[in-house]
Amino acid sequence: MRVTSSSFPTTLKSQLDSLATKQARLQTQAATGQRFRTPSEDPRAARKVIELQQEAKRLSQYNENIDTFSETLNGIYSAIQSLKKVSDRAGEIAAMVDDMKSKDQLAAYRQEINQLLEQSVQIANTKNQYGYLFSGTKSDTASYGVIRNESGDIMSVGYNGSTTTAAVEIAPVTTISVHIPGSNKTGSGTAGLFETVNGSVFEDLIALRDGLAGGTREDVKNIRENIVSNLMLDESAIIHHISRIGSLEARMETAKAMGTRRIDATQEFISREVDADLAQTLVKLNEVQASYLAALKSGATIMNQSLLDFV
Amino acid sequence: MARNSLQANQRAIELTGHNLANVSNPSYSRQRLNMETAHGIPVEYGIQGAGVQVTGIDQYRDILLDRQVANEGSVLAYLEEKQKILQFAQSMIGQDLDRTSSSPEGKAASKGVSGQMGLGDNLSEFFNALQALSSNPSSQAHRQVVVFKAQNLSEKFNRVDFRLGELLHDLNSEAVTMVDDVNNALTFLEQVGHLISSNKVLSNANDYTDKFHKRLEDLSKFIDVQFEFKPVASADPATGKSMEKLYLKIGGVEVIEAGDVVSKLALVIKDDKGNKVTRKDNYLERGDTVYVETVKSAEQFQLISGKIKAVIDSRDESVRGFKTSMNLISEKIKERINLEHAKGTSLPVLQLSSEYAGTGSLSIEKLSNDLKTGDRLLFGNGGVFTVSNDAAIGDQELNGTFTGVSPLAKGERAALTSIDFFDTAGDGLNVNERISGNPALLHAGMGGDAGNNELALSMAQIIDEKQEDLNGQTFNEALNRGVIGFGQELSSVEIQTLDQSTVLKMLQEHRTTISGVSIDEEMANLLVFQRAFQANAKLISLLDELLAISINVVK
Numbered sequence: 001m002r003v004t005s006s007s008f009p010t011t012l013k014s015q016l017d018s019l020a021t022k023q024a025r026l027q028t029q030a031a032t033g034q035r036f037r038t039p040s041e042d043p044r045a046a047r048k049v050i051e052l053q054q055e056a057k058r059l060s061q062y063n064e065n066i067d068t069f070s071e072t073l074n075g076i077y078s079a080i081q082s083l084k085k086v087s088d089r090a091g092e093i094a095a096m097v098d099d100m101k102s103k104d105q106l107a108a109y110r111q112e113i114n115q116l117l118e119q120s121v122q123i124a125n126t127k128n129q130y131g132y133l134f135s136g137t138k139s140d141t142a143s144y145g146v147i148r149n150e151s152g153d154i155m156s157v158g159y160n161g162s163t164t165t166a167a168v169e170i171a172p173v174t175t176i177s178v179h180i181p182g183s184n185k186t187g188s189g190t191a192g193l194f195e196t197v198n199g200s201v202f203e204d205l206i207a208l209r210d211g212l213a214g215g216t217r218e219d220v221k222n223i224r225e226n227i228v229s230n231l232m233l234d235e236s237a238i239i240h241h242i243s244r245i246g247s248l249e250a251r252m253e254t255a256k257a258m259g260t261r262r263i264d265a266t267q268e269f270i271s272r273e274v275d276a277d278l279a280q281t282l283v284k285l286n287e288v289q290a291s292y293l294a295a296l297k298s299g300a301t302i303m304n305q306s307l308l309d310f311v
Numbered sequence: 312m313a314r315n316s317l318q319a320n321q322r323a324i325e326l327t328g329h330n331l332a333n334v335s336n337p338s339y340s341r342q343r344l345n346m347e348t349a350h351g352i353p354v355e356y357g358i359q360g361a362g363v364q365v366t367g368i369d370q371y372r373d374i375l376l377d378r379q380v381a382n383e384g385s386v387l388a389y390l391e392e393k394q395k396i397l398q399f400a401q402s403m404i405g406q407d408l409d410r411t412s413s414s415p416e417g418k419a420a421s422k423g424v425s426g427q428m429g430l431g432d433n434l435s436e437f438f439n440a441l442q443a444l445s446s447n448p449s450s451q452a453h454r455q456v457v458v459f460k461a462q463n464l465s466e467k468f469n470r471v472d473f474r475l476g477e478l479l480h481d482l483n484s485e486a487v488t489m490v491d492d493v494n495n496a497l498t499f500l501e502q503v504g505h506l507i508s509s510n511k512v513l514s515n516a517n518d519y520t521d522k523f524h525k526r527l528e529d530l531s532k533f534i535d536v537q538f539e540f541k542p543v544a545s546a547d548p549a550t551g552k553s554m555e556k557l558y559l560k561i562g563g564v565e566v567i568e569a570g571d572v573v574s575k576l577a578l579v580i581k582d583d584k585g586n587k588v589t590r591k592d593n594y595l596e597r598g599d600t601v602y603v604e605t606v607k608s609a610e611q612f613q614l615i616s617g618k619i620k621a622v623i624d625s626r627d628e629s630v631r632g633f634k635t636s637m638n639l640i641s642e643k644i645k646e647r648i649n650l651e652h653a654k655g656t657s658l659p660v661l662q663l664s665s666e667y668a669g670t671g672s673l674s675i676e677k678l679s680n681d682l683k684t685g686d687r688l689l690f691g692n693g694g695v696f697t698v699s700n701d702a703a704i705g706d707q708e709l710n711g712t713f714t715g716v717s718p719l720a721k722g723e724r725a726a727l728t729s730i731d732f733f734d735t736a737g738d739g740l741n742v743n744e745r746i747s748g749n750p751a752l753l754h755a756g757m758g759g760d761a762g763n764n765e766l767a768l769s770m771a772q773i774i775d776e777k778q779e780d781l782n783g784q785t786f787n788e789a790l791n792r793g794v795i796g797f798g799q800e801l802s803s804v805e806i807q808t809l810d811q812s813t814v815l816k817m818l819q820e821h822r823t824t825i826s827g828v829s830i831d832e833e834m835a836n837l838l839v840f841q842r843a844f845q846a847n848a849k850l851i852s853l854l855d856e857l858l859a860i861s862i863n864v865v866k
Contacts, residue, residue, distance in 0.1 A: 004827030005334050007820060014816065034410050039798025040401055040805065047795040049408055054435045054787055058774075061439040065446040130447045131762055139449050139762030140659070166756075166764040168446050169771070179762070274410050307831040311838065 012299040019292040026285040029276040036274065045273040052273075056266040058172075059259045066170050066256045068130075069178045070249070076133050076180060077245050079126045080193065080238060086116045086123070087201070087235045094208055094228045103215055110212035117154055117205040121146055124157075124182050124194050124202075134182035134193055135161030143182040144194075144202075153209075157202035159183040165190050170255040178248060180241055193241055198233040312349070312362035313850040319346055319363045320844040326368065327837045330828045338525035340372040340826035342517055370517040376822045377524055381531040383815045385616040388532035390808040392621035393629075396482065397801040400630050403474040405429060405467075406794050430471065430637070431790045433464040434644070434774075441771035444753075449658060449761035454750035457767075458742060461732070465740040468641040472739060475634040476597070482626040483601040487578060487593045489533050489619050490603055493561070494575045496530040501572045504557030507540070508570055509547060511555060534561045534576075534617040543569055562612045564605045574607035600626075629800060636793050641740045643780055645733040647773055655754030655766030656689050656726035663725075664707065669694075669717025673709040678724075681749045682709070688725040689759050692716050696725060726759030727752055 029035060039046035093109050101109075124134055124144045131139030143161045146154045163186060165179035183195035194201045208227050211219040323344045333339035345367045351358035406429035428436075440460040444453040503523045510516035530536055540555040547554050559567035566574045582588045583598030590596065603619055605612045614620035660679040667673055673696060682688075688696040694715025730752065734741040746752050756763025774787060781789040 002824040002827075003829070004823050004832075005830045006337065006827050007823045010823070011820070032410075034408070037408050038401060039406055039408075039795050040397075040801035041798075043795050043799040043802050046406075046408060046798055047791060050406075050429065050431055050791050050795070051787075054431060054791075057432075057435050057439060058442075061442050064443060068443075068446045131449050135762065137756065137758075137760035137763040139760075141761075162760055162762070164760075164763075166445075166448065166762055167768070168764065169442065169768060172775070175768075270410065274408060307834040311834060 008302065012295065012303070015295050016292070016299075019288055019295060022288045023285065023292060026281055026288060029281045030278065030285060033276055033278065034274050035276045049270050049273050052266045052270045056263050056270075059263045059266070062169065062171055063256050063259045063263075065168060066252045066259075069168060069170070069176075070252060072128065072130060072133065073178050073245060073248060073252070075126065075128045076178070077242070079123050079133060080241055080245070083120060083123050083193070083201070084235075084238050084242070086120050087231065087238055090116050090205060090208060091228070091231045091235060093212075094223055094231055097212065097220055097223045099217060099220055101220075106212045106215045110209050113205060113209040113212060114153060117202065117209060120194070120201055120205060121154065121157060132161065134180060136165050136179065136181035136184075137162040139179075154202075154206065156206070157200075159195065163189060163192070170252055171259060174255060176248060176251060180244075191237060191240065193237065196233075196237050198237065199230050201234045204230045204234055312360075313847045313854065315349060315364060316362045316847040317844060317851070319344070319365050320840045320847065322365055323840040324837060324844065327833050327840060331830065331833050331837075334828045334830055334833075338521050338528075339828065340370050340517070340521060341828045343369045343371070345369050368515075368517060370520065371826050372520065372524075373822065373825050376818060376825065380815070380818050380822055381524075381528050381536060382616075383811065383818055384528055385531040385535045387808070387811045387815050388618050389616040389621045390804055390811050392618040393625050394801065394804045394808050396478070396621065396625040397629060397797070397804055400475065400478060400625075400633065401797060401801055403478060404471055404633075404794055404797065406431075406798070428463075428467070429790075429794060430464075430467055431787055431794065433460070433467045434786055434790060436460045437464045438771050438774040441767050444755055445764040445767035445771055448755040448764040448767050451750060454753050454755065457753060458747050458750045461742045462747060464644075465733070465742055468637065469739040469741070471637060472634060472641075475630055475637075478630055479626055479634070480595065480597055480599075482622050482630070483595050483599060486601045486603060486619060486622050486626075487595065489622065490576045490578055493530060493533050493619070496526055496533075497559075497561075497566060497572050497575060499526050500530065500557070500559065501567055501570065504540075504559075504567065504570050508554050508556050509549070511540075530561075531616075532618055534619050535615040536561055538567075562605065562614045564607060564612050566605060566607070574605045577604055577606045578602070579604060629797070633793060633797050636789070640781065640786060640789050640793070643778055644786055645735070645740055647776070647778070648770060649731045649733055649735065651766065651770050651773065652732040652754045653729045654769075655757050656728045656759045656763075657730075657754055658751040658761050659724035659726050659759055660688065660752075661709070661725050663719055663721050663723045666721050667713070667717060667719040667723075669713050669715075669719075673711070675707060675709050677706055679727075679749060679751060681745055681752055682727075683745075686727055687729045689728040690715065690719055690723055690725045691759055692719070692723075694719060695728070724759060726756075728754065728759075730754070 028037075036042045036046065039050075090113060093113060097106070097109065121144055125142050126133045127142075132141065132143050134143040135141050138161045141160050143159065145158050145160055147156045147158070149155050159182055161182050163181050163184040165177045165181055167175040167177045169175050177190055180190055180193045182192055183200075184190060184192035185195055185197050187197045191197075195203075204227055208223060208231070211223045211227060323346070326342055326344050330341050333341075344365055346363050347366045349361035349364040351360050353359075437457070437460040440453070440457040444450070444457050447453050500523065503519055503526065506519045507516045507523055510519055527536060527538065536559060538557065538559040541558055543554055543556045545554065546552060556570040557567050558565060558569070561576070564574065566572060566576075578593060579602040580588050580590055580593070580595065581600050581602065582596070583600075588599070590599070595601065603612075603614075603623065614623070658678075660682060661673075661675040661677050663673060664676045665674040682698055684698055684700045686698045688698065690696070692715065694713060694717065696709070696713045697711050698709060699711040730745065731743050732746060732753070734743050755767040757765045775785060777783045777785060778789070784792065
């Protein structure tokens with residue numbers, strides 16, 4: 001093969017170009033830790049990575065939603081615990097009422113029940129940063145309004161919220177409803193916390209208070225025969241919601257754990273597709289650098305030699 | 312004899328100098344003086360040698376290789392131009408894969424320095440924001456995030472669309488410039504072709520041939536070229552010898568016949584409606600598309616390779632194709648989100664300050680200042696009040712018509728319904744200004760309850776819907792397919808370019824081994840010619856001495 005004066009520099013230039021490109025790519029890989037950054041560099045892997053990243057973002061969003069719902073659920077649980085105490089105490093008082101109690105004792109019980117009623121209304125209107133907890137979908141409206149008599153006692157409690165609650169997604173195609181309406185007497189959907197088809201906490205407390213205020217034999221009989229059992233039904237509703245919250249929490253925890261595991265798995269898959277093997281990259285970079293140096297040295301040596309130096 | 316030899320070697324030295332002078336000229340083909348033994352002189356004892364004579368100058372050029380280099384160069388130019396355009400377009404799409412930005416911590420660290428989000432990421436974030444809103448539909452902060460993400464998505468789509476539109480415009484302008492370059496090259500080749508034809512007769516066309524091939528290779532980068540010098544019937548007027556003339560085809564159409572340009576490339580400009588238009592100095596307007604044809608035989612004109620074809624192919628198939636598919640996706644997002652959004656309701660915008668009997672104006676307490684004529688206000692019982700005109704929209708009273716069950720009690724709240732999330736007027740994707748100005752108007756629920764999240768949830772779930780108009784793909788699938796498809800095309804062109812570049816390099820190397828100048832070789836030749844020149848000079852000197860002796864003998 002005849003080698004001309006331009007063929008050697010042209011070949012050397014092309015070799016140096018190729019080695020410089022390889023060096024630049026390997027340096028980028030070492031600096032970024034990634035094999036590629038644009039889809040054209042590895043379209044198959046890029047597609048997979050984009051899809052996995054989108055999936056990871058979506059799963060992270062579900063987990064964030066679960067955190068929000070957990071916060072709400074904690075608020076609801078705490079309110080229900082308070083209501084349970086109210087209910088327990090009201091039940092105790094109702095159970096203690098008998099013909100043997102003096103007027104003064106009944107008046108003291110009345111006073112306490114009145115406070116428990118106030119407390120239960122206060123619980124019913126619990127609000128967190130996302131709105132009223134027991135107003136159903138009318139979260140911007142106070143759940144209950146009260147009508148008081150001249151002496152300031154609550155005469156009736158009216159529900160201003162909605163009987164429906166919002167369902168939320170905690171995983172793909174998995175929805176739950178964390179909210180509890182204050183009132184739902186329809187028998188369908190999520191049962192109300194304070195008012196159900198079986199009765200109303202407020203009505204029962206008002207009846208108990210008024211019965212204690214009356215203090216007649218009939219009143220006592222009514223408390224013992226009706227109000228005690230009504231309060232037990234109210235208690236059952238409360239316990240139902242406590243156990244429901246427990247199962248919701250378990251579902252959310254499971255969903256979050258699954259989501260987290262899936263996110264970790266997607267990160268692993270992404271890593272497998274896109275991450276550069278640093279050791280391999282650095283070894284390759286060394287190889288290419290050595291080749292570049294060798295090409296420069298040998299090129300310079302050969303190009304320096306000419307017949308011109310000898311004539 | 313010695314004089315002829317001196318002249319021959321002097322010419323050889325000059326020619327070697329010519330070769331050496333062009334050692335770095337890639338379009339130059341080395342030349343050699345063709346020396347032959349001069350015809351001998353018959354003498355009584357035979358034929359006596361008469362030295363050397365110059366019969367011509369040979370050029371080391373392989374016409375087959377020249378054609379192949381031009382053809383393969385044309386293919387490489389096509390691929391390189393296409394690669395350049397696709398790389399440009401890919402950077403405009405802005406899909407950068409940044410592994411570090413995939414987690415919230417990495418994302419925060421990457422902000423402003425890397426991790427440019429692609430269209431698919433923006434779309435996911437928009438739907439994720441709707442998902443987050445569904446967890447807390449009354450939250451102004453979550454609503455603001457949805458609006459912000461929708462604006463990001465819109466901006467990304469619009470920016471990509473605008474950039475690709477600019478690229479299309481630039482490609483059309485580039486086509487105009489390329490056509491000018493081709494036509495100028497044709498004129499040049501016509502002139503050089505004539506010079507070659509006339510000088511070939513005198514065997515003196517070597518340097519013109521170099522020029523011709525250089526310009527031909529330049530031309531072939533723009534458009535595929537076939538050429539031939541064919542004998543013509545007419546003889547050279549100066550010498551009377553037969554001549555060869557240039558015939559040249561571009562895109563399969565003969566544009567130089569018997570040495571003369573008979574047709575040139577012509578531009579056809581069509582406006583955005585597809586109508587043929589004329590632009591002063593071919594200065595294109597936005598939306599114009601340029602088509603290239605030859606003045607003669609437009610119907611036969613078909614490009615095979617070269618930059619012009621690359622520009623037209625990339626423009627029509629790759630860039631416009633991608634732009635159209637992105638526009639379709641953005642249109643469908645707009646259509647689908649708007650369809651769903653219109654079913655829902657905003658946060659309450661007013662409440663009745665007194666009972667409403669079902670006719671006349673509403674006495675209201677405004678919860679929002681964004682009421683407009685035509686707004687439909689939905690009450691909890693399903694009744695709808697349509698606002699009649701702006702002028703009557705007051706702080707305490709609202710004119711309009713009511714349909715539904717009445718009376719409505721004091722304190723009843725109403726929410727805005729049926730407004731679009733994305734603007735339907737104008738091009739591109741834009742969030743309805745009313746919603747971006749007041750995110751409370753975003754329809755996240757149904758029935759007007761602040762805590763109702765049905766709409767936010769159903770809109771968030773659109774991300775999983777298969778869209779009939781997108782070949783049964785989800786929005787994300789369609790976007791990813793478009794972006795990755797583009798990357799796939801670029802990747803494939805890059806591989807082809809590399810292959811083609813290797814082919815061309817090998818051909819060029821092969822040609823260099825034939826036509827290239829070697830300094831060492833020329834220097835060696837130079838020494839030979841120099842010594843030959845010296846020897847012949849010595850011969851003359853010797854003959855002169857012999858002549859002097861002979862003259863002296865006579866004296």
